[in-house]
Amino acid sequence: MSPAPILELREVSKRFGGIAAVDRVSLEIRRNEFFALLGPSGCGKTTLLRLLAGFERPSSGTILIDGQDLAGVPPNRRPVNMVFQSYAVFPHMSVEQNVAYGLRVDGLPRAETRRRVADALAMVRLGGFERRRPEQLSGGQRQRVALARALIKRPKMLLLDEPLSALDRKLREEMQLELVRLRREVGITFLIVTHDQEEALSMADRIAVMFDGRILQMAAPMELYEQPGCRRVADFIGTMNLFHGRVLATMDERLRIEVEGLGEIALPGDGRASGEVQLAIRPEKVRLSRQPPRDGLIAAHGTIDQIAYFGDSSHVYVRTDGGLRITCNRANQSRVEETPLTVGEPCWVSWRPADCILLTE
Amino acid sequence: MSEPAGPLDYDRRLWLRAWLAATFVFLYAPIVILIAFSFNDSRRNIVWRGFTLDYYARAWNDTSLIEAFTNSIVIALLATAISTTIGALLALALWRFRFPGKAAVEGALALPIVIPEICMGVALMAFFSRIGWPTGLPWPLNLGAIVAGHVAFCFPFVAIVVRARMAGFDRALEEASKDLGAGEWQTLRYITLPYMRPGLVAGALLAMTLSLDDFVITFFTSGPDTLTFPVKVYSMVRFGATPTVNAASTVLILVTVLLTVIAVRLQRPERTIVEGPRA
Amino acid sequence: MESWREQPVVFWTFLLPGAFWLLGFFLAPLALIWLYSFGERAGPVDIVVTGTRENYLAALDPIYLGLFWKSFWIAALATATTLVIAFPVALAVSFAPARLKPLLLLLVILPFWTNLLIRTYAMIAVLRTRGYANFALEAIWDLVGAGSGLLGIALQAFEPLTLLYSNAAVVIGIVYVYLPFMVLPLYATLERMDRSYLEASLDLGAGHLRTFMSVVVPLARPGILSGVILVLVPALGTFLISDLLGGPDSQLIGNVIERQFKAANNWPLGAAMSFLLMYVTFAALALRAFLAERDV
Numbered sequence: 018m019s020p021a022p023i024l025e026l027r028e029v030s031k032r033f034g035g036i037a038a039v040d041r042v043s044l045e046i047r048r049n050e051f052f053a054l055l056g057p058s059g060c061g062k063t064t065l066l067r068l069l070a071g072f073e074r075p076s077s078g079t080i081l082i083d084g085q086d087l088a089g090v091p092p093n094r095r096p097v098n099m100v101f102q103s104y105a106v107f108p109h110m111s112v113e114q115n116v117a118y119g120l121r122v123d124g125l126p127r128a129e130t131r132r133r134v135a136d137a138l139a140m141v142r143l144g145g146f147e148r149r150r151p152e153q154l155s156g157g158q159r160q161r162v163a164l165a166r167a168l169i170k171r172p173k174m175l176l177l178d179e180p181l182s183a184l185d186r187k188l189r190e191e192m193q194l195e196l197v198r199l200r201r202e203v204g205i206t207f208l209i210v211t212h213d214q215e216e217a218l219s220m221a222d223r224i225a226v227m228f229d230g231r232i233l234q235m236a237a238p239m240e241l242y243e244q245p246g247c248r249r250v251a252d253f254i255g256t257m258n259l260f261h262g263r264v265l266a267t268m269d270e271r272l273r274i275e276v277e278g279l280g281e282i283a284l285p286g287d288g289r290a291s292g293e294v295q296l297a298i299r300p301e302k303v304r305l306s307r308q309p310p311r312d313g314l315i316a317a318h319g320t321i322d323q324i325a326y327f328g329d330s331s332h333v334y335v336r337t338d339g340g341l342r343i344t345c346n347r348a349n350q351s352r353v354e355e356t357p358l359t360v361g362e363p364c365w366v367s368w369r370p371a372d373c374i375l376l377t378e
Numbered sequence: 379m380s381e382p383a384g385p386l387d388y389d390r391r392l393w394l395r396a397w398l399a400a401t402f403v404f405l406y407a408p409i410v411i412l413i414a415f416s417f418n419d420s421r422r423n424i425v426w427r428g429f430t431l432d433y434y435a436r437a438w439n440d441t442s443l444i445e446a447f448t449n450s451i452v453i454a455l456l457a458t459a460i461s462t463t464i465g466a467l468l469a470l471a472l473w474r475f476r477f478p479g480k481a482a483v484e485g486a487l488a489l490p491i492v493i494p495e496i497c498m499g500v501a502l503m504a505f506f507s508r509i510g511w512p513t514g515l516p517w518p519l520n521l522g523a524i525v526a527g528h529v530a531f532c533f534p535f536v537a538i539v540v541r542a543r544m545a546g547f548d549r550a551l552e553e554a555s556k557d558l559g560a561g562e563w564q565t566l567r568y569i570t571l572p573y574m575r576p577g578l579v580a581g582a583l584l585a586m587t588l589s590l591d592d593f594v595i596t597f598f599t600s601g602p603d604t605l606t607f608p609v610k611v612y613s614m615v616r617f618g619a620t621p622t623v624n625a626a627s628t629v630l631i632l633v634t635v636l637l638t639v640i641a642v643r644l645q646r647p648e649r650t651i652v653e654g655p656r657a
Numbered sequence: 658m659e660s661w662r663e664q665p666v667v668f669w670t671f672l673l674p675g676a677f678w679l680l681g682f683f684l685a686p687l688a689l690i691w692l693y694s695f696g697e698r699a700g701p702v703d704i705v706v707t708g709t710r711e712n713y714l715a716a717l718d719p720i721y722l723g724l725f726w727k728s729f730w731i732a733a734l735a736t737a738t739t740l741v742i743a744f745p746v747a748l749a750v751s752f753a754p755a756r757l758k759p760l761l762l763l764l765v766i767l768p769f770w771t772n773l774l775i776r777t778y779a780m781i782a783v784l785r786t787r788g789y790a791n792f793a794l795e796a797i798w799d800l801v802g803a804g805s806g807l808l809g810i811a812l813q814a815f816e817p818l819t820l821l822y823s824n825a826a827v828v829i830g831i832v833y834v835y836l837p838f839m840v841l842p843l844y845a846t847l848e849r850m851d852r853s854y855l856e857a858s859l860d861l862g863a864g865h866l867r868t869f870m871s872v873v874v875p876l877a878r879p880g881i882l883s884g885v886i887l888v889l890v891p892a893l894g895t896f897l898i899s900d901l902l903g904g905p906d907s908q909l910i911g912n913v914i915e916r917q918f919k920a921a922n923n924w925p926l927g928a929a930m931s932f933l934l935m936y937v938t939f940a941a942l943a944l945r946a947f948l949a950e951r952d953v
Binding site for chain 2: 658659660661664667668670671672674675676678679682683684685686687689690693702742745746748749750759761763764765766767768770771772773774775776778779780781782783789833836837886890891893894895896897901911914915918924927928931932934935938942
Binding site: 070071072091092093094098099101102103105107108109118119122123163166167170 | 548550551553554555556557558559560561564568569572573
């Protein structure tokens with residue numbers, strides 16, 4: 018029971034001059050999925066989005082929506098709609114006229130248009146805003162007008178370009194939940210493009226990480242976070258402590274690795290790794306203590322270099338005696354600390370071998 | 379005047395203010411005098427003798443003057459209509475498209491603005507004569523040559539104004555329109571044109587004033603069968619200054635000032651947001 | 658920006674009308690004149706293009722060359738005067754409070770929006786022997802005379818200046834007509850100028866005059882260049898101002914060209930002169946572009 022994907026990209030490339038902004042990208046997006054394209058600025062994700070919407074034509078490759086080849090189909094005849102990064106709400110039209118625009122262009126009768134506009138506005142929680150003008154709305158409200166305007170056409174897929182980048186933090190969190198809710202309510206596929214990994218991790222069912230026009234890894238958020246496939250993905254999603262190492266010996270279920278500054282470590286793992294490797298450990302998996310840790314953990318002694326306080330958590334930067342720099346994230350769990358940590362204090366950092374990630378490049 | 383002047387408050391400096399005032403006197407006094415003396419009850423136009431509207435009556439009764447005035451207005455209206463259309467279209471082409479030879483078009487567009495008017499005037503005169511432009515056509519067709527000349531030097535100005543306006547247009551609005559299903563011409567009509575409107579109005583008013591104020595091009599493209607206001611007044615002036623000339627001039631000044639005021643009024647800053655939201 | 662190929666119909670609809678007009682009513686006439694400059698009269702109305710250089714040689718005849726030179730000097734003098742007058746005006750407006758600026762600019766522009774002929778004509782009443790300039794001067798003279806009379810010194814009777822029908826009148830006329838053209842670009846540049854440059858200069862001990870000469874003027878260079886071009890080019894080709902305000906020896910190039918095309922009916926010569934004038938204009942524009950290039 019695997020229904021056909023709603024979107025299929027086969028070896029799609031787009032070149033500008035000699036440079037490939039999108040380089041032989043192939044992927045499939047399932048129906049009703051909340052999919053995210055994640056990557057740093059300039060990685061080609063926006064270009065890919067514009068290829069889907071029809072504002073660019075691929076240099077090579079095929080794009081299929083619901084089995085239909087989109088080659089040569091102009092943007093106004095594609096069954097996808099886009100919410101632009103600047104929202105692009107028409108400034109000279111009222112909210113109602115904006116939302117009705119797509120229906121008006123299709124020639125829908127007045128009465129039905131009005132009814133559907135009212136429904137669409139209610140769905141994005143802007144009921145009653147019909148008469149307002151864009152300049153009277155806040156950024157978040159304008160975004161919702163753009164959403165209503167796109168969704169009212171019942172497209173097969175909704176494309177969102179950096180939907181949360183213009184919002185302040187509080188609004189951003191609200192909107193994240195709002196978008197997930199909307200998707201469920203409307204029941205169509207959402208594809209968002211973003212450089213903010215928090216956005217992608219919190220909203221998407223699956224994420225594709227893009228770098229330099231290519232997709233490096235495509236997986237569900239948790240898998241992406243806990244099992245990054247390569248160093249670039251590991252480093253981009255969340256922060257990562259990375260150490261250089263060399264495989265010494267491999268046995269059935271265990272590896273022995275020599276890590277600079279940490280010495281020899283034994284890890285669970287398969288026998289395929291060899292040669293130069295990167296050992297990675299997430300900062301929140303690193304434990305900080307004044308006493309030496311118990312056995313079975315990978316550990317090192319050092320001094321606290323710097324503490325960055327974030328209210329709910331602190332990032333502690335430790336310089337080990339072996340010369341490594343390790344970041345440790347800890348939640349600030351009690352309101353009043355009896356003996357708070359201080360810079361310059363000696364300490365132990367430790368973590369479980371199973372929490373390590375082994376990366377080959 | 380309550381705050382002490384800062385070192386950079388140049389506008390508060392006395393000599394600068396005096397200079398500004400003197401310049402305004404220099405600029406306006408001759409015109410004011412000209413207008414004032416259109417009401418002067420004296421043929422020799424030097425000393426004020428009394429208020430009269432006589433010369434306005436004489437101007438009104440001078441059929442050739444009226445005909446010239448009407449012709450110039452009609453020319454201005456026609457030239458404005460054509461210039462605005464052509465100028466706006468060309469501005470859109472330059473704003474929207476890349477094409478080979480674009481730099482050449484932009485260069486050619488700037489030429490009518492920079493070359494001395496007399497060169498353009500004589501060129502048009504020679505051209506119309508050479509290609510045998512029909513003369514003796516019924517009114518208003520006989521104004522065709524003059525209108526064509528006016529359009530030629532007006533429409534580049536319209537193109538500049540419209541292009542400046544389009545520079546602030548968020549292309550995402552056009553893309554959004556197409557994304558929602560509108561075709562090229564629908565997008566142009568519903569989205570691009572409304573944005574362009576202030577530029578169109580400004581350009582049209584600019585074209586109108588340029589046309590009304592023109593002397594040189596009109597001088598060279600008018601024929602014996604087309605009487606235009608600048609040429610008529612020129613011949614009156616050569617005969618000697620009379621208050622009738624003042625009266626006629628005053629009327630034209632009023633028309634031009636009226637247009638300028640309308641232009642300024644219609645230039646209210648756009649209250650709507652056309653850039654993306656950043657609030 | 659998209660390539661024209663993506664929407665050819667739209668592209669051609671936008672481009673053709675303007676291109677047609679430029680070609681048909683601007684470039685074609687200019688091309689015709691250019692051809693005529695290499696032609697000869699072959700009858701009262703015909704001109705045959707023979708490729709001769711006679712016209713250009715005649716145009717460069719010492720008489721005409723002298724006229725070119727004089728035209729250039731009058732235009733240059735007028736431009737310089739305009740610059741000197743306009744600079745403080747632009748300065749005053751750019752430092753004026755924000756609510757006054759549009760009004761002041763409008764007041765500067767408004768005279769420009771009247772017919773060239775009318776403005777020139779208005780100047781006649783001012784510059785005549787029995788005109789307002791002389792009236793004003795006479796009034797001042799009388800005042801001074803009254804004052805010096807008290808000291809026992811008698812002044813001779815006031816001699817009105819012959820301002821009209823002279824080169825001076827032409828210069829004054831050009832300044833009068835084209836002043837707004839100089840104010841606007843200067844204003845635009847001064848308006849955009851970062852005030853902190855001035856403040857830094859004052860902070861470092863320079864006086865206002867020094868600051869003006871060493872900081873404001875150099876920074877305003879683009880505006881100065883634009884303004885100079887906007888006044889110089891029309892001034893070079895003027896014929897109306899010199900015709901109405903000038904004297905018998907105030908014939909400028911514009912007048913000569915006009916005569917060739919009207920009274921003298923020597924179109925080829927007129928064409929050659931027109932093109933020489935255009936080349937001078939282009940040279941001035943190129944010079945300005947070159948000078949502007951060095952600013953950035």
